[in-house]
Amino acid sequence: MVLRDFAIKTLLAAVLFAGSLANGYAQDTCPQRIISLVPTITEEIYLLGAQDGLVADTVYCRRPPEAQDKEKIGTVVDVNLEKIIALRPDLVLGSTLTNLRSVRKLENLGIRTVIYPSAKSFNEICAQFLELAVLLGKEKEAQEIIKEVRFKTDAIKEKYAASGKPKVFLQIGARPLFAASRGSFLNDFIEFAGGVNVVSQVKAGLYSREQVLESNPDIIIIANMGIAGEEERRAWQRYKDLKAVKNNRIYIIDSYRLCSPTPVSFTQTLQEIAAILHPDNE
Numbered sequence: 001m002v003l004r005d006f007a008i009k010t011l012l013a014a015v016l017f018a019g020s021l022a023n024g025y026a027q028d029t030c031p032q033r034i035i036s037l038v039p040t041i042t043e044e045i046y047l048l049g050a051q052d053g054l055v056a057d058t059v060y061c062r063r064p065p066e067a068q069d070k071e072k073i074g075t076v077v078d079v080n081l082e083k084i085i086a087l088r089p090d091l092v093l094g095s096t097l098t099n100l101r102s103v104r105k106l107e108n109l110g111i112r113t114v115i116y117p118s119a120k121s122f123n124e125i126c127a128q129f130l131e132l133a134v135l136l137g138k139e140k141e142a143q144e145i146i147k148e149v150r151f152k153t154d155a156i157k158e159k160y161a162a163s164g165k166p167k168v169f170l171q172i173g174a175r176p177l178f179a180a181s182r183g184s185f186l187n188d189f190i191e192f193a194g195g196v197n198v199v200s201q202v203k204a205g206l207y208s209r210e211q212v213l214e215s216n217p218d219i220i221i222i223a224n225m226g227i228a229g230e231e232e233r234r235a236w237q238r239y240k241d242l243k244a245v246k247n248n249r250i251y252i253i254d255s256y257r258l259c260s261p262t263p264v265s266f267t268q269t270l271q272e273i274a275a276i277l278h279p280d281n282e
Contacts, residue, residue, distance in 0.1 A: 030137035031091035031112075035084055037076060038095045038116065040260045042067050044129055046140040047145060049260060055087050057132040063256070066151045081105055091135065122153065122266055129263050149263045153192060156267070156274055160194030165217035168195040169244070172259060174232055179207045185261070193274035195219070213239060219277060220244040224279050251276050 035056045036042040042061040045054050056071035058079075071087065076082045076097050084092065084106065092106055092113045106113045114135065119125045126146050133142030166191045170180040179199040180186030190197040198215035199207055212220075220242075221234050229252035237245050244250055257269045 003091065029136065033087065033089045035073060035087065035089045035091060035092045036061065037098050039076070040262060041065065041093050041116065041132065043212070044132055044262050046138060047264060048133055048141050049139055050136045053091060084118045085109065100275060118182055119185055121168065121185050125185060125261060125266055126263050146263055149267045152267045156207060156270055157192050160274055160278055163281055164192050165194055166277050167198050168219045168221060168277065169198050169212055169215065169217040170221045171232065172223040177207050183221065189270055189273050192270055193277050196276045213242065215245055216268060218243050218249060220250045221273070222250070222252045223258045224252050
């Protein structure tokens with residue numbers, strides 16, 4: 001089912017590419033002045049080697065370091081429309097977090113604006129990367145990157161498939177407590193690395209400390225995103241009966257790598273998580 005869904009999305013990307021040719025967006029007329037409103041997309045533009053066409057991004061676009069030198073037009077949510085218009089972009093790339101009124105104004109002005117929803121799986125991350133590459137005339141480069149990261153991801157999955165499967169609680173918020181549920185690529189991190197997500201049966205990510213205590217995970221991983229990671233680690237350490245506390249297996253991971261992956265950084269972070277779950281198998 002997963003492979004079929006990815007094949008369908010790949011086909012859609014190919015159709016989009018063919019349609020772009022029919023509408024005059026051929027390789028030699030690909031966007032020349034791009035504005036990215038999403039840090040992950042900015043990073044992917046650099047991965048595809050299309051950064052020369054990137055004229056501006058957000059204050060949160062910090063990877064790679066060169067992206068920090070681009071013109072800044074606001075945040076992921078709120079953008080400076082006057083500045084965007086003055087930069088004369090032929091393509092603006094945003095997300096569902098982008099202010100909808102700003103998106104509508106850009107579209108009304110005839111500025112091509114493409115909005116990407118949040119990816120829910122590793123397959124969707126790869127599919128959206130391919131869609132972006134099609135827009136930028138970099139489909140061949142994207143296919144090569146996807147082929148390589150899929151090979152590496154499959155190798156990691158195979159390496160830990162026969163290992164013991166520790167129970168994992170992956171925390172991505174504190175107030176309220178929020179965790180990686182099944183409908184998230186974060187769940188793929190845990191399962192691909194050979195773990196069991198204790199929150200996998202929950203549709204939304206809202207969870208309670210009582211539920212964590214009941215599931216008694218072997219490992220707790222905390223995304224250091226908007227919360228004090230060490231403070232949360234100390235909060236969990238008060239529960240002396242938790243397996244993760246008894247065995248000193250509470251870890252903190254940089255939130256950007258964990259929560260905003262490109263296909264390439266997904267595989268890198270997956271390896272890091274696999275090493276956390278299976279330290280004796282490294």
